[in-house]
Amino acid sequence: MRGRLTRRTRRAGLNLLGLLVALVTLFPIFWMVSTAFKPATEWYTLNPHPLPAHPTLSNFRAVLDGSVIGLPYWNFLKNSLFVTLVSVLASSLMALLAAVAVARFRFRFRTTYLIMLLIVQMLPMQALVISLFIDFRSLNLLDSLVGLILAYTAWALPVTIWMLRNFVAAVPRELEEAAAIDGAGPVRVFWRILLPLVAPGLVATSVFAFVFAYNEFIFALSFLGADTAKFTLPIYVQYFYGRNGADWGAIMAASTLFTVPVMVFFLLVQRRLRAGLVAGAVKG
């Protein structure tokens, strides 16, 4: 009897602790969204309330209409999506080829190559942005979304290859051999056998490339200096915050519009993501 009771209190205590962790973790996000719906009188106060008493959409309207930079939010969303999607597509395709090489072949310099992949992931962007800036300037790639796509593709590749090779290695080789015996060429085997089977892994790894490109700040900050119309969302939100002084309602609305899409995306692919997370970062 006593054992059961303590077990029950223990369980309740643990659940309470879990709830507390969830609340503390959620609070900043909750506060951002709540502020975004508050009229100025409600956030500019010495006694803030958790929920807006008179919720308003005026903050969102200001962001969507473009009251600060003179361009609506959609313009920056479009830039961000363009840069992100193209670089994710390019890096996933190239990474898949490289992952097949690493997972399916034993060749000279394979170990060297893998170690290089690990090291390259750790190079500091805030250091290398200097030489990239100088190179991009001479190549006319500053203030250009193409330049950003190139940089994001290259910088997403090492992690993507590193994670993807585990997924390729998990595809049973016998299937490919069977197809080859049936007369399928390597290209056909790749499209018909390997690609469908690696697709879930491709989704998991491309999520990381997606988040990297969608959130990236240093390169965008350095390369997109002059032309505000070319800004991607992170730079837009930072600029909005810098220019808007203390219009926290509008700043939080801009930040919400930037953050919520990526969160929804994350929650949708969460389970796959955790598999990728564990496969990529812990097991190797």
Next chain:
Amino acid sequence: MVKTIERRPGRLGVLAGRPAGAGLAVRQRTAIWIRRRRLAPYLLLLPSLAVVAALVLWPTVQIAVFSFQNYGLAQLAGTAPTQWVGLGNYSQILHDPEFWLSLRLSVISAAVMVPLTLAVGTLVGLLLSRLGRRMAAFVSSVSVLAWATPAVSASVIFVWLATPDGGVVDWFLTKLPHWLGGGAHWAGFSWTNAALPAYTLVTALVVWTSFPFIAVSVLAGLRAIPPELHESARVDGAGPWRSFWRVTYPLLRPIFRVLFLLSVIWDFGVFTQVYIIIGELGQRDEYNLGIYVYATAFQLPPAYGQASALAFVLTIILLVITVGYVRASVKEGALQ
């Protein structure tokens, strides 16, 4: 590769006049040639390697080269030739108090952030492993949201939480009872005007963002430990503290080693959060090494040579830690 392309037209011409079956199509020929020479892996690696070499490796080499040069605005515009200055940029750095100050800030803040992140992440991971399935799923979903919040958004949110007028942190601290350190003196307290409060805020932000990754990784490791081990430890009279250090930690040590080194690399190089919280490049006494590198390169007048030397120092520091990380990963069988 070049050879085949040169040979192709001739062979094609010959093939055209022969009966079917005597020769092979060019595509098949190339395939055989690639297989015989075992070229396939190299061809598959070529595109990604070319892109990474051009946009990651080459810039690293360039940084090293620039660091020995007097590279400024005039050299960028091409109006003055680049001059080699030997170790000039480096000796300038060594005598630059701002460099040492920023390095100190980077080291101290990483020394606080890393253990804190690991401790919080591990505790949450342990908690998750003891929760019921539904509750665990809920808590880890919420944690993933924190992790998924873009650095820019998270930084702006934390600035807003801690802003002197209307921020909820100062409001909370004024309401806190005296014996917990609260009181009216917190009203209007600025968290961004001096290095210590600013980096306290950065630390809170970094822990908030990165504990989920640690928690999920630790949880994955915990799931792999057979429950009998903990049970027998409990039967032998070990409490949770002892059981963690004697059973869990030794078994998860490889994971912890990798997580520790990754955290050091990430937290030492934290940029975006600091850039936004200290208010762009205004307050020089709040620079960490990464911000100092950036400011030297991009604030007028830009000193690319000197910034490259700083960047090279930063890169080398991170590479030294990375060597440890690579060794830990190799030990874990990462290269299989």
